[in-house]
Amino acid sequence: MSEMTDEQLADYEEKMAGDDYSSSAPRKAKQFWPSAKRLLGLLAPYKMALTAVFIMNAASVFLAVYAPRVMGRAMDVIFSGVMSKQMPPGMTKEQAVEGLRAAGEDRFADMAAAMDLRPGSGIDFDRLRALIVTVLVLYLAASLLMWAQGAILNRLTMRTVFNLRERVEAKINRLPLSYFDTRQRGDVMSRTTNDVDNVQQALQQSLSSLFNAVLTVVGIIVMMFAISWQLALVALVSIPLTGLVMGLVGTRSQKQFTTQWKATGDVNGHVEESFSGHDVAVIFGRTDELRRQFDERNEELAGAAQKAQFLANSMHPIMQFISYLSYVAIAVLGGVKVASGKLTLGGATAFIQYSRQFNQPLGEIAGMMQMLQSGVASAERVFELLDAEEEPAESATVQFHDRVDGLVEFHDVSFDYATERSDTPPLIQHLNLRVEPGQTAAIVGPTGAGKTTLVNLIMRFYDVDSGSITLDGTDIRDVAREDLRDHIGMVLQDAVLFKGTIMDNIRYGRLDATDEEVIAAAKATYVDRFVRTLPDGYDTEVDQDGGSVSAGERQLITIARAFLAAPSLLILDEATSSVDTRTEVLVQQAMNALRSNRTSIVIAHRLSTIRGADVILVMENGTIVEQGSHEELVAKQGAYWTLHQSQFA
Numbered sequence: 001m002s003e004m005t006d007e008q009l010a011d012y013e014e015k016m017a018g019d020d021y022s023s024s025a026p027r028k029a030k031q032f033w034p035s036a037k038r039l040l041g042l043l044a045p046y047k048m049a050l051t052a053v054f055i056m057n058a059a060s061v062f063l064a065v066y067a068p069r070v071m072g073r074a075m076d077v078i079f080s081g082v083m084s085k086q087m088p089p090g091m092t093k094e095q096a097v098e099g100l101r102a103a104g105e106d107r108f109a110d111m112a113a114a115m116d117l118r119p120g121s122g123i124d125f126d127r128l129r130a131l132i133v134t135v136l137v138l139y140l141a142a143s144l145l146m147w148a149q150g151a152i153l154n155r156l157t158m159r160t161v162f163n164l165r166e167r168v169e170a171k172i173n174r175l176p177l178s179y180f181d182t183r184q185r186g187d188v189m190s191r192t193t194n195d196v197d198n199v200q201q202a203l204q205q206s207l208s209s210l211f212n213a214v215l216t217v218v219g220i221i222v223m224m225f226a227i228s229w230q231l232a233l234v235a236l237v238s239i240p241l242t243g244l245v246m247g248l249v250g251t252r253s254q255k256q257f258t259t260q261w262k263a264t265g266d267v268n269g270h271v272e273e274s275f276s277g278h279d280v281a282v283i284f285g286r287t288d289e290l291r292r293q294f295d296e297r298n299e300e301l302a303g304a305a306q307k308a309q310f311l312a313n314s315m316h317p318i319m320q321f322i323s324y325l326s327y328v329a330i331a332v333l334g335g336v337k338v339a340s341g342k343l344t345l346g347g348a349t350a351f352i353q354y355s356r357q358f359n360q361p362l363g364e365i366a367g368m369m370q371m372l373q374s375g376v377a378s379a380e381r382v383f384e385l386l387d388a389e390e391e392p393a394e395s396a397t398v399q400f401h402d403r404v405d406g407l408v409e410f411h412d413v414s415f416d417y418a419t420e421r422s423d424t425p426p427l428i429q430h431l432n433l434r435v436e437p438g439q440t441a442a443i444v445g446p447t448g449a450g451k452t453t454l455v456n457l458i459m460r461f462y463d464v465d466s467g468s469i470t471l472d473g474t475d476i477r478d479v480a481r482e483d484l485r486d487h488i489g490m491v492l493q494d495a496v497l498f499k500g501t502i503m504d505n506i507r508y509g510r511l512d513a514t515d516e517e518v519i520a521a522a523k524a525t526y527v528d529r530f531v532r533t534l535p536d537g538y539d540t541e542v543d544q545d546g547g548s549v550s551a552g553e554r555q556l557i558t559i560a561r562a563f564l565a566a567p568s569l570l571i572l573d574e575a576t577s578s579v580d581t582r583t584e585v586l587v588q589q590a591m592n593a594l595r596s597n598r599t600s601i602v603i604a605h606r607l608s609t610i611r612g613a614d615v616i617l618v619m620e621n622g623t624i625v626e627q628g629s630h631e632e633l634v635a636k637q638g639a640y641w642t643l644h645q646s647q648f649a
Contacts, residue, residue, distance in 0.1 A: 032376055039199070039379045042164060046156040053149045053156075057212055060145035065219035067138040068357070069227075072350030074131040079345050081123030091119040146212070153208045161200040167386060168192050176391045177461040178417070186269025191385050194264055195378035202375020206368040213361035213368065220358045227351045228343055231330055235355050238326045242362050245318050249311050253370055256308035258377040263301035265381075270297050312370040319362060330355045392463065396480035404472045404487050404568040405437040406599030408458065413467035415457060426465065427453055428622040435615070440600040442610035444643060445619035451603045453622075455571050458601070460484060471569070489567030491591070493574035495554035502531055502549075503538040505557055509565035521564040525590035527556045552587065559590045570600040607647055616640065 043050060091099075118124075172192065180188070224232040274281065274290050281287050334351060337343035343351075410433035416426035428450050435441040443451045456462050457469055460481050468475045476484055489509070497505050506518045506527070513521075519538070522528040530553050534540045540548055549557070562570065572591060588609060594600075604610045611630045618626040618639045625639050633640035 032373065035376045035380050035383070036372065038383060039203075039376060042160050043156065043203075045163075046160070049152055049156045053153050053208075054211075056145045056149035056152075057208075058215055060142045060149065061212065061215040061219050063138045063142035063145070065216065065223055065354075065357075067135050067142070068350045068353045069223055070131055070135050070138065071353070072227075072344075072346035074128055074135070074346070075349045076344050076346030077124055077128045077131065080118075081121070081128075084118045085122040087119035089119060089121075150208055154204065157200070157203045157207065160203065161196065164199065164382070165192075165196055168196060168382065171386050171388070171390075174390045175388055177456065179388055184265075184269035184273070186267075186272035187265040188385070189272065190261075190265035190268040191381050194268070195261060195381045198261070198378035199375050199382060202371050202378070206371040206375065209364055210368040210372065213364040216361040217358065217365070220354050220361075224351060224354050224358070227347050227354075228334075228337065231334055231337070231343075231351055231355075234329050234333060235326055235358055237329075238322045238358075238362065241322050242319060242365075245315065245322075249314055249318075253308060253311035253373055256304055256311060257370075257374040258380070259304040260301065260308045261374075261377050261381060263297065263304050267294070267297045267301050270294055308374070312367075315367060315370060323356075323362075326358075327352075327355060391481065394480050396478060396483065398474050398478045400472075400474075400479060400483055400487055406435075406569050407437050407470075407472050408435040408441075408569065408599060408601070409433065409470045409473075410454075411468045411470065413457070413464050413469060415453065415462065415465050417462075426622065428457075430467075431623060433617065433624060435599055435601065437599055438597065439614040440595055440602060440612070442602045442604055442613035442616045443619060444604055444607065444610065444616060444640065446643075449619040450622040451619055452573060454619075455490075455573060455601070455603065458569075458571065459488060459490070487568045488571060489562040489565050489569070489594075490571045490573065491555075491558050491562050491594075495551065495558045497542050497554055497557060499541075499543045501536075501539050501541055502527075502534075502557060505542060506560045506564055509561035509563070513564055518560075518564060521560045524593050525556055525560040525563050526586045527553075527560045527590075529586075530556075555587055556590055559587065559594055563590075563594050568598060570595060570598050572600065572602045572604075574603055574605060607644055618643070 169192075172188075221232065221236070224235055270290075270293060274294065281290050330352060334343065334348040338345055338348045410431050413428060413431045413433075414426050415428045431454075433454075443454060445451055453462075457464055458476070460476060463477060468477070470476065471479070471484070471487075498508065503515065503518055506522060507513050509521075510517075515538075519528065522531060522538075530549075531537055531540070534548065542549060542554075572595075591602075602610055602613060607630075610616060613630070615627055616630060616633055617624050618633070620639060626633055626636065628636075634644060
């Protein structure tokens with residue numbers, strides 16, 4: 001919609017680039033923790049469910065962590081039973097230990113002293129059975145709790161992402177036109193699709209695993225200290241090493257993931273532009289250039305993704321090596337303590353199992369942090385969109401009635417897209433204009449003269465810098481945008497259709513219209529003539545590209561849509577520029593029916609389409625240099641006559 005010169009667009013982009021949210025490509029990512037905190041804040045409405053998840057997760061971890069301790073006791077029952085079987089019945093444990101010492105077997109004596117020996121009795125299978133059943137029950141209960149908390153967490157995560165998508169969609173509808181004028185559509189789409197999907201994946205896969213892994217680490221540490229504080233200290237040496245790895249590799253990985261998602265947005269933007277402009281690229285022989293630009297962007301994306309994944313994948317082998325070092329140290333020291341009788345064989349077995357379990361969640365934490373890093377990088381891009389400056393707050397003090405007369409007036413209006421530049425004149429300056437109710441006013445002039453900008457100001461896509469625009473004597477800034485636009489109908493140069501039937505696309509102008517009213521609007525605007533020739537008639541499916549209808553037929557459908565809406569003020573922006581001469585006659589007839597009994601503002605390059613306008617306004621450099629009827633302006637032989645001669649001489 002906006003009409004900017006190259007210099008003005010560059011100035012405006014420079015202005016927008018100074019804001020926190022502005023650039024179409026993301027800036028350097030913010031710090032991780034503030035963004036992660038805001039991301040987790042999305043789960044705030046589900047505090048009760050999160051509390052339940054925390055309790056079930058904690059209970060599951062406790063049961064799973066306690067099970068190896070019970071299994072260690074079962075190992076002690078087996079080993080003590082085997083040792084007891086080899087000793088003569090009737091001997092006490094103390095006597096057996098003294099006998100071993102007397103025989104010079106001090107190491108075995110120390111081990112026997114730490115066991116529950118019952119000479120001659122053998123393995124206590126009843127106790128062993130009870131311990132094994134206990135272990136199985138503990139693991140089963142832990143698994144059921146983990147499944148339950150996972151189901152709850154998955155549900156609330158999906159609900160959170162659902163709400164986030166709704167916020168993004170609502171935000172898109174509240175953003176001003178200036179936001180989209182200075183950004184690639186592909187990048188905006190990437191933020192609303194790819195980045196939101198990545199946030200969902202990060203919350204869904206990393207949140208639960210990270211939560212469980214942290215609790216598991218804490219639980220295992222407690223159990224290891226309960227068995228042997230010396231061995232526990234050896235195992236804990238891996239924690240600072242893990243933190244060092246996460247600090248060094250994780251920070252670099254976050255930057256690369258941010259670069260990766262920026263490059264993804266660039267590639268999506270290029271693909272979207274290449275697809276929509278494919279015909280133009282073929283016509284002008286620019287397909288090789290497009291391919292070269294795509295290769296550059298794709299190479300940048302591949303390089304960033306490769307670096308990000310390399311750093312992320314480096315975590316696991318490094319953590320695994322740290323785990324091996326810890327395991328060797330624990331095995332050696334544990335064997336010494338068992339041999340000296342300071343630790344039972346079952347206790348050592350349980351501790352080794354804890355050490356293996358201890359390094360597993362540490363590795364998971366490292367891996368989940370990488371996924372979370374990627375999710376936070378995407379979340380930052382989504383938050384930038386959500387934080388973008390919206391249209392100025394409404395100060396509506398007036399509400400229009402069901403219909404307005406349509407008196408449009410510009411009072412000393414000045415406007416520029418880049419307001420900070422004081423060294424260049426504004427695009428529109430000190431413009432005065434009056435269009436009487438029921439009149440058709442045509443606006444003509446060279447490209448960049450400010451024609452479409454007038455429409456943007458009337459629709460309040462932008463607000464004037466100075467002066468005022470009134471409708472029926474009311475400053476349009478005193479009217480809510482939605483209320484104002486309800487009284488204005490527009491037919492754009494590009495005929496935009498939506499996925500659905502022809503009937504649906506016409507009814508888009510007034511959703512409560514009956515089928516009879518839709519067909520009546522179609523007949524009045526010559527849509528019915530070609531719809532009747534289609535196999536499915538009004539039920540013919542179309543999409544944004546038109547599908548089975550031509551460019552002229554699409555334009556007629558948009559005119560029927562505006563006709564059905566019955567606006568008080570009509571704006572036609574180059575509505576016949578993309579149709580052939582024969583179709584133009586039908587479009588003109590349809591527009592004549594549409595303009596009947598309402599104020600109309602027509603922007604046109606084809607002067608043949610506005611001969612019958614009540615008043616023709618000629619714009620140059622943001623000002624009206626001539627106005628009058630077609631005959632009056634031709635007779636003046638001024639700016640309008642020059643345009644007329646260029647087309648008809």
